[in-house]
Amino acid sequence: MKARDCIRKEYSAIFLFLAVAVLILVLRNMEVLEVRTWFYQFQHEVNSTIIVPRVSTVPDVHRGFCTFQPLSPNDALEERLLLDSIAWPGTSLLPAPLSLEKTSDPAHSSFTILPGRGGRTVGHPKKSGGDFLLARLHNPKFGAGVVGQVVDHLNGSYSAVFPLPWEGDAQVEVTLVHPSEAIPVLNRLNSEQPDRLYFKSLFRSGSISETSICNVCLRPTQPLCNYTDLRTGEPWFCYKPKKLSCDARINHAMGKYEQTFRANEDKLFQRGVNLKVFIRASGPNIVTMLPKMKEVKSSSMKSGPSGYYYQGVWRALGGTTVRQFDNSAIIQCLKGKGVYMYGDSTVRQFFEYLNAALPDLKEFDLHSPKKAGPYISLDYANNILLMSRFHGPPIRIVPVSTSELRYIANEIDGLVGGTNTVVIFGIWAHFGTFPMEIYIRRLQNIRRAVARLLDRAPGTVVIIRTGNAKVLSLSVSLTNSDWHSLQCNKVLRAVFKGLNVHLIDAWEMVFAHQLPHDLHPPSPIIKNMINVILSYVCPQKGD
Numbered sequence: 001m002k003a004r005d006c007i008r009k010e011y012s013a014i015f016l017f018l019a020v021a022v023l024i025l026v027l028r029n030m031e032v033l034e035v036r037t038w039f040y041q042f043q044h045e046v047n048s049t050i051i052v053p054r055v056s057t058v059p060d061v062h063r064g065f066c067t068f069q070p071l072s073p074n075d076a077l078e079e080r081l082l083l084d085s086i087a088w089p090g091t092s093l094l095p096a097p098l099s100l101e102k103t104s105d106p107a108h109s110s111f112t113i114l115p116g117r118g119g120r121t122v123g124h125p126k127k128s129g130g131d132f133l134l135a136r137l138h139n140p141k142f143g144a145g146v147v148g149q150v151v152d153h154l155n156g157s158y159s160a161v162f163p164l165p166w167e168g169d170a171q172v173e174v175t176l177v178h179p180s181e182a183i184p185v186l187n188r189l190n191s192e193q194p195d196r197l198y199f200k201s202l203f204r205s206g207s208i209s210e211t212s213i214c215n216v217c218l219r220p221t222q223p224l225c226n227y228t229d230l231r232t233g234e235p236w237f238c239y240k241p242k243k244l245s246c247d248a249r250i251n252h253a254m255g256k257y258e259q260t261f262r263a264n265e266d267k268l269f270q271r272g273v274n275l276k277v278f279i280r281a282s283g284p285n286i287v288t289m290l291p292k293m294k295e296v297k298s299s300s301m302k303s304g305p306s307g308y309y310y311q312g313v314w315r316a317l318g319g320t321t322v323r324q325f326d327n328s329a330i331i332q333c334l335k336g337k338g339v340y341m342y343g344d345s346t347v348r349q350f351f352e353y354l355n356a357a358l359p360d361l362k363e364f365d366l367h368s369p370k371k372a373g374p375y376i377s378l379d380y381a382n383n384i385l386l387m388s389r390f391h392g393p394p395i396r397i398v399p400v401s402t403s404e405l406r407y408i409a410n411e412i413d414g415l416v417g418g419t420n421t422v423v424i425f426g427i428w429a430h431f432g433t434f435p436m437e438i439y440i441r442r443l444q445n446i447r448r449a450v451a452r453l454l455d456r457a458p459g460t461v462v463i464i465r466t467g468n469a470k471v472l473s474l475s476v477s478l479t480n481s482d483w484h485s486l487q488c489n490k491v492l493r494a495v496f497k498g499l500n501v502h503l504i505d506a507w508e509m510v511f512a513h514q515l516p517h518d519l520h521p522p523s524p525i526i527k528n529m530i531n532v533i534l535s536y537v538c539p540q541k542g543d
């Protein structure tokens with residue numbers, strides 16, 4: 001049977017054919033698929049009272065004891081707009097006290113492929129939005145996967161829209177990462193306890209040594225050493241050692257992690273209950289895509305995904321065509337070039353991958369602490385240099401020398417640049433415990449340095465890796481939730497918009513892949529990312 005057009009105006013019409021016997025939906029390839037999810041609250045009592053949300057009367061509790069350098073009027077305006085653009089629905093409505101029954105219950109929530117009727121479960125339908133959902137279409141047999149765009153209707157129902165880029169079957173998968181009620185908790189912890197994960201430094205002079213606590217934001221309960229970077233204005237503080245001067249700081253390392261919850265808040269982060277759990281389908285969850293009519297374009301979607309997997313290979317939807325590079329093609333591409341990588345351990349993975357893949361690339365032993373770097377690798381015959389180093393504080397790391405604490409912006413200022421220079425950076429995973437302003441300012445500083453680099457050496461290739469989804473537990477959620485990574489990614493895209501830089505959409509490349517989410521994506525995904533990187537460095541003629 002032919003169904004009516006159920007898709008909102010901006011999406012192209014879809015025609016659905018129901019193969020009743022096997023309950024499989026058949027769609028014409030190239031078009032878009034819409035899936036809707038309905039949310040229900042936990043229902044432990046028959047007549048639960050409807051909660052009246054208490055509107056927060058504190059509009060901006062963000063600053064707390066974090067100190068910020070003044071911004072230029074343009075940067076301050078940008079910061080305001082960025083914060084507005086990532087405002088999460090429902091976060092100003094803080095139910096107090098929290099009762100688990102009134103929170104999203106994934107076990108009694110469902111999704112359905114449109115057209116269809118959802119919401120048939122008994123229970124209390126949610127009336128508000130803000131749940132953090134992920135949706136993807138995948139088929140492990142084909143090594144195929146694509147991420148859907150989730151639209152929050154703010155009434156307890158959500159749509160996910162997908163392009164249909166391959167032929168054959170695909171399974172729809174909807175995941176609740178966090179119920180809406182968990183988001184204000186994450187926000188509150190970052191504004192009220194930005195020091196819940198702390199760092200430490202060793203101070204030493206002669207035979208005297210002392211250890212002290214350090215952070216971006218430090219409660220002014222005792223005298224501070226101020227290590228704010230004079231070039232970028234990036235803040236960093238330690239408590240002043242009792243006997244030694246601030247100049248005696250010799251290293252930096254991650255300390256411990258502690259937070260305090262309000263009643264029941266930890267119940268919002270239960271694995272298998274309401275933390276990264278699948279939502280069941282209320283009907284069929286398989287669609288079959290008919291042979292495609294023409295080249296895949298994501299133009300029928302307002303803001304479609306950046307690519308998809310097919311046969312385990314990442315293909316871009318628009319933009320630079322992703323080519324496949326074997327070892328000799330990698331060397332041809334990188335011949336004569338210096339590749340400078342900055343960021344967290346997820347950028348170090350590119351160094352590790354290339355170093356392992358290319359036998360002619362020899363790592364030079366800098367005697368750096370394992371996992372911390374910096375690292376250098378050289379191929380003399382082909383004049384290839386690879387370099388990788390951590391971004392400056394905050395970094396959660398084994399003890400590193402203070403002389404290796406370098407901000408990406410300052411490092412980029414130290415590069416000559418040019419057509420033989422490739423700069424790759426990724427900075428996200430170590431910012432999950434702070435107010436977003438800290439991250440925004442870091443990116444504004446890096447952007448200034450990138451703009452200066454591209455002005456003095458326009459041929460430089462600059463590539464930015466976004467954050468990705470990971471395995472979430474209670475403690476991981478509270479220090480680097482996928483929700484925070486998603487927010488960081490939105491900010492990152494906005495800050496670098498309009499600059500001649502390229503993105504590795506690690507978010508989609510990890511989520512669309514059949515392998516489980518992982519902070520450090522496994523090798524098949526890194527290989528795809530390397531192909532994306534090299535496609536930017538050595539694009540196909542005509543791209």
Ligand SMILES: *[C@@H]1O[C@H](CO)[C@@H](O)[C@H](O)[C@H]1NC(C)=O
Pocket residue numbers: 046047
């Ligand atoms: C539920 O509430 C309604 C209306 O307030 C009342 O008539 C009914 O008896 C209640 N049911 C139970 C099981 O408490």
Ligand SMILES: *[C@@H]1O[C@H](CO)[C@@H](O)[C@H](O)[C@H]1NC(C)=O
Pocket residue numbers: 153155156157
């Ligand atoms: C929620 O909003 C969407 C979009 O406006 C609408 O299609 C849907 O019927 C609404 N659902 C409920 C349960 O009100």
Ligand SMILES: *[C@@H]1O[C@H](CO)[C@@H](O)[C@H](O)[C@H]1NC(C)=O
Pocket residue numbers: 067069226227228230
């Ligand atoms: C730290 O030093 C910076 C740069 O000199 C200064 O602007 C800032 O006000 C200082 N912060 C504190 C808390 O002393």
